[in-house]
Amino acid sequence: MKRIILNYKLAILLIVVFSLGSCKKFLVEEPINSTFSEAYWKSAGDLRSALAGNYALVRNVMNSGNWNPSPRYFMYGDAVAKNYFTIQYSGDGLEGIQDGDFTFQYNLQYFADWTNFYKAVTMSNIIINRVPKVSDELLTDVTSPSKFKNEILGEAYFLRAFTYFMMLRVWGDVPLVTEEYEDPISAPELARSSKKDVMVQIEKDAIAARDLLPWQYSALGNAKVTANKGAVNALLAHFYLWKATMSDVNSNQPDADAVEKADKAIDEIISSGMYSLTDTANYYKTFEGLSSEGIFEISMSENNREGTNHHIANLFLRTAQLSTVGTNSRCYVPQDYLSNHFYKIEEIWDWYWNASLNQWEWKSMPSRSFDDSDIRCRRNFTDLDSDKPTCVKYQKVFYRNATQKLDPYVSNNLIVYRLSDMRLLKAEIALYKNQVSTAINIINDFRERNGADESSFVNDSSTKEEVMYEYIVERGKELYLEGQIFYDLLRTRQYSNFVPWLSESRFRQEGFYWPINPALFKNNNKLIQTSFWRGKV
Structure with missing residues (x-):
């Protein structure tokens, strides 16, 4: 009964947050119901539910995309680098991004829209604002109320920093919202903050999270799929390297101070003893999730009924791995990727023309050829002899209708760090x-x-x-x-x-950043288009 009540409260909270952002202003539509607010923040279970809602919203950010489906986390981070995999035409124009054109209608509608990101930010803001106000006397089912609240706050700060870091790498300048508005209808319209200011906020939030969070998890079931000090350090490592090299795209000289901070963050992870490399004999376990190597993952385990049919695997797997799809996948791996990454160098004897001597010579020359001895080639890819190899890095599929092999859900966690x-x-x-x-x-x-x-x-x-x-x-x-x-x-x-x-x-010209969906301008007169895309969208 307690689990049912917890899930009910979480569902109500998520409904409230999902109603935000759909747009009287750039971010929000309706104020949070005051009766609900007064009734909610009364127990440790309420706080856990709020945090679970925050993780659910971040998961939705990363998994959301268009109807095909195409999860945005991989579209931004992988798909735009065309030489790594090829998206075949399917009517949604997604293949356009692989040629650097982000202006196709559906790409603007789905991938140039940051609404889902701000729903996650809003949930973080709510938690950060309200948790300190919860009286310790109400938290009767935890041993240390102050420690419990600190961990809830630390995870909310981490999720806000992580969400803004994702936005920073996609759009650069984005509006900064760091407070909860009691009446979102009257909240101010916000312009895009400079990427420099966004970086300041990310660093501030991440350091707050690192100070509040322990290395060890308070519950075994939270390991890897919630934030700890290791997750925050991993975020900081990536953040500081991005800051070091991308603050000024006209310079190729990295900022030494930011590089040093990234180095220190990684050293803390390694010296913690919390993580170890997965034995290559168990290679797949890393990508199923919860391996000794995992630092932070988004839970998608079907064991918890959290599997998804919106996984990046759905774009690659074929009948042999996923019975409900055909033999021709939406995406495939270019042969050039395989030969450029997995190779060996051999001495090839042949006749070569020596121009200086004006004669042919029989001699050996080094030559690169494809080599599949690397376990990452052997385990991650199939159909290597075809013109369209596929990736099977994620192939843990569960059928909810097991008898007929229908209703499949991919159960690989989304590996973040x-x-x-x-x-x-x-x-x-x-x-x-x-x-x-x-x-x-x-x-x-x-x-x-x-x-x-x-x-x-x-x-x-x-x-x-x-x-x-x-x-x-x-x-x-x-x-x-x-x-x-x-x-x-x-x-x-x-x-x-x-x-x-x-x-x-x-x-x-920072033409790697995405435009923003023109629909977002309708309710916020202070927004301006990403500089490279002005006049193009």
């Missing part, structure tokens, strides 16, 4: 510090661990630029389809090698 990601970031940091040999060792350790051919190891004599290229190749292997690739390419300035539509000129 994990230890391999952090360890690879150390190589990027080393390169920014001109510690080239350190970066080489990190990259080669990854290749050795995953069984790559030794001929693909980075040579000790490689230049800094050559190592940076190999680093981004390694990120592309390790973090394929984890929502990270495009941001990696921007930070490291390697986009020119992998994203054909993004020229240096467009990069300097």
Whole structure:
């Protein structure tokens, strides 16, 4: 009965928040019902329900997309980098983003709209405003009311920082809303804040979360899928590297102070002893979720009835893995991605023309060829001999109608931060510090661990630029389809090698940011379009 009441309260709270943002003003439509507000914040269960609602809204942000479905987290972070996977035409114009055109009608309607993000922010604001006002005397079912409230607040601060960080990387300048309005109808219309101000707020919230949250989880069931100090440090590592390299796109010199802060955040994660790399013999466990490597994940386990049919896997899997789809998936992996990332170098003997001697010579020359010995190639991809290989990195499918194999739900958690990601970031940091040999060792350790051919190891004599290229190749292997690739390419300035539509000129104009949906202008006269897209949308 207690679980039913908890779920009922959570449902009511989510209904209230989902009603926000649909738009008398840019963010909200109706004030929170005062009777409901007075009746709600009265117990530890109420606070837990509110926080669960916040996580649900963040999950909705990442999984929402168009009707196909196409989860936005992967569209922003992976799909726009066309050379990593190809979206086939399906009537929604989504393939347009792979050529750098974000103006197709449905892309503007669904992916250029930040409404869902602000619903999550609104929920964080509500919690941050109200939890400190809850009397300790009401929290009779927790051992330490102050510790309990601090953890609720810490997670809300983390979720607000995380949500704004997602928006920062997609739009740059976004409106900053950090307070709860008792009457949202009279809330002010807000202009877009500069990305510099948004970064200040993200850092402030993340540091508040880190100060409030412990390393250990208060409940075993919260591990990995709720925030702890490790999750906050992982967010800060990515944030500081973004700040270091993307605050000024006209400079290729990273900010040393931000780089150092990223390094420190990762060192805290590693030295905590909370995480360890998954044994390669159990490779799939990392992507099913809750592995020893996971730092922060979005729960999608069907064991908790949280599986989804809006997973990125739905765009790749075919009949062999998902009985309700055909043999031709919406997305496939280009052969060029496979050959450029998984390779070995062999000595090939052949006749070569020696122009200086004006004669043919029989000799050996190094040549790159595709190699599938790396476990990340063998386990993540199938149909390698076809012209349209597919990705099976996420393939834990449950059928709610098991007898007929109908009503399938993908049960892989959405992996946000994990230890391999952090360890690879150390190589990027080393390169920014001109510690080239350190970066080489990190990259080669990854290749050795995953069984790559030794001929693909980075040579000790490689230049800094050559190592940076190999680093981004390694990120592309390790973090394929984890929502990270495009941001990696921007930070490291390697986009020119992998994203054909993004020229240096467009990069300097910040043409990688998305426009905002023109519909959002109707109720907020202070909004202006993203600079690159003015006159184009």
